[in-house]
Structure formats: structure tokens, C-alpha cells
Amino acid sequence: MTRVPSAPTAKAGLRERKKIRTRRAIRGAAYRLFAEQGYDATRVDQIAEAAEVSPSTVFRYFPTKEDIVLTDEEDSVLDSALRARPAHEPPLTALREAIRTALRQAYTTPEALAEVRVRMRLVATVPAVRARLDESMAASGRLLAATLATRLGRSPDELEIQVFISAILGGLRAALIYWVAHDLRDDLTDVIDRAVATMRTNLADQG
Template sequence: MSSRPAPSPTSAPQGALRERKRVRTRRAIRKAAYELFDQYGYEATRVDQIAEVAEVSASTVFRYFPTKEDIVLAGEENPVLEAALRARPEHETPLAALRGALHEAMRTEYATPEARDEVFRRMRLISSVPTLRSRLPETMALTSDYLARALADRTGHPPDGLELRVFVGAVVGGYREAMLYWSDQGMHEDLKDVIDRALDVLENDLAV
């Protein structure tokens, strides 16, 4: 009876290697973009300049970010947020589960000084550049899709049903406004506290 040869321990799966390369390239493009935005301003910075500093081609930039706006707006937090929501205890209400998932996603995404600095730079740009601010609702519609999928499995409501769409829309809208408020106020408050205040409004109406 023949046995199958054991895989070489030194050869990493190609999929994992490609994903690490993809993450490195995205980070290099975004880092180059923020450096140029700081130096020349968002509007004056061209994609070919970003590509040159990131040491990639302009076509590579567009492959990862279809528009210049996407370099700022396209975050990595949606899969993290969905996973955190799916991991919440079953007894929690949908709003309590979402609150806990947002806290966990923030701890994961903003765990290092570099990551926190990127959040500050990103929100400063979104707050101050009209084209970015106007596209934020469109970008956060993708967040709604991730949350609706997880909540549909959790609650039994269809992901495209009215009740779930209204609930997710309210939460994501509150989250968006909390981020913009935090940025507009100079980002001095703890972001977690600002998001909690937004969710408290949904939970308690405007009661004081």
C-alpha cells in the first residue's frame, strides 16, 4: 500500500503567501498616500505619485483601490466586526451584541500606536475633504451588509427584511455620526465613549 508524500514543512500555502503580500501592498499604498496627503494635500496628490512612493505601478494602486477616495475610505474592519458579532453570547440582545462587537473590533483594529494614528489621519481627511465625507454613507453601506448577514443568522430575521434593515441602518448611521462628531470635535474624547453615547441614544431614545 502506497502512502501519500508528506508536504514539505518549509513550503507555506500559496494562498497564505498571497494574502500576506496583498496586506503588505495595501499598507504600503495607504502609507505612501497619507504621507503625500500630509505634504501636498488630498486634492493635489495624484495616484501616480502615490504609486511611485509606494514602489508599485499605478495600475496596482487601482487594482487595490478603484478610486483615490477608496484609499482613505476602504477600511479593513468589516470582517473583524462581523466575526466579533458572531462570537457574542447568544443571550445578548442585538444592540448589546453589536455594542460588544464594536468594542472588540476597536480593540483589534486600533491595538497599536501606528493603527491608532492611521485612524486619526483617516478621520481628519474624511472630516475635512468634502468628496470623502459625501462618500462615507456609501462606504458604510458595506458595513451594513456584513452586520445584516450576521444578525440574520443570530435572530432569524431575513437579511433583506424591513425590520433588520431598519435596525442595522439605525446602528450604522449612529456609528457613522459618532465617528464624524468625534472628528469634528477634535478627537479629544475617547472614541469608545463617543460610540457608546450614540448607541445609548438608540437604546434610550433622547431620554436624559
């Protein structure tokens, strides 16, 4: 049997690694400039020059300056992790474990922890980034709602599905902001567990 050449796969792998390096270079350059001269004062052409790419390359990877802060691979990781959870798990448990999996993959190195600290501080202090985050979370919600609805045999357009996913994502955002505000002292998994556990309490009924 003739062996199928493996060169195209290797080339595809090289292209993907190059894309990842370029994305990281752009984001790293942006974060350095944000720290040096502030978010609003930093222009995309400055980011491109610092990353040694063209402005058009920056926009090819990140449609807006806000996306440099917010865009990453976590949505697909979270959705994949949710799809992989056992079918018998209750929705809240499945999402909690999926979030744990996604965060373990995303925030396991000192560099990644430093990046999320910068990211969440920009979310907290820059209105344009907060506004873009709302748009990003809406897209994330649609993705997760579709996956959750498939698990439950329901429609992603149901009010209950929409409210549940919105509550989860809102809790995740609040947990990350809390974590950064406390200088990352707490274990992130514990913070996420506390956020999820809040949804099982009767806090809303307490006087």
C-alpha cells in the first residue's frame, strides 16, 4: 500500500504554530504598551510596530483593539469540556467541571496568570473593554446554550436555558474580577466553586 505523504499535515501544523506565535506577539506587545502609556493612548499601529507585524495583520487576528484584550481560545475549550462531561451529570455540575477544565488549561503558568491579571484590570477600568466583553459573553452564551440544550434535549432558545447560561457566565466573570482584585491570593478553583455554589443557596431569600 502506498503511504500517504505527511508533508501537508506538517505544513498545517507549522502554519498553526506560526499563527499562535503571532497572536502572542501582538498581545504581548499590546500589554507592554498599555502598561507604559495607558490603554486609550495606545494605537494599533504602535502595537503592530512593537510586535513587528503590519497593522493589517493585527486586524486580521483581532478585529478591534478591545479584542486583543478579550479574544482567546477559552470559549472553544469550555464548550469542548462541556461536551465531554458525562451525560448523567446535572447541568450545574457539568458546567462547573467544564469551567475547571478550561481554567486549568488557560491559567497554569506564571505568564498566563500575569496576563489574566492585566486583562481583568483592563475590564474593570476601561469602558470600551467592558462593552466589548458584554458582546463576547453574548457569543459565548449562545455557544454554551446550544451545547447544554443538546445535552438536555431542549431548545437553546428556551428562556430557562438562556437565564441559566447567563447566570453561569455572569458568575464566572464576577469570580475572575474578585480573584484579580484580591491579587490572585485565593485558589482559582475555590473561587469558581464558591461562585457556582452561590447558585445553590437561598441567598436571594435572606433578610
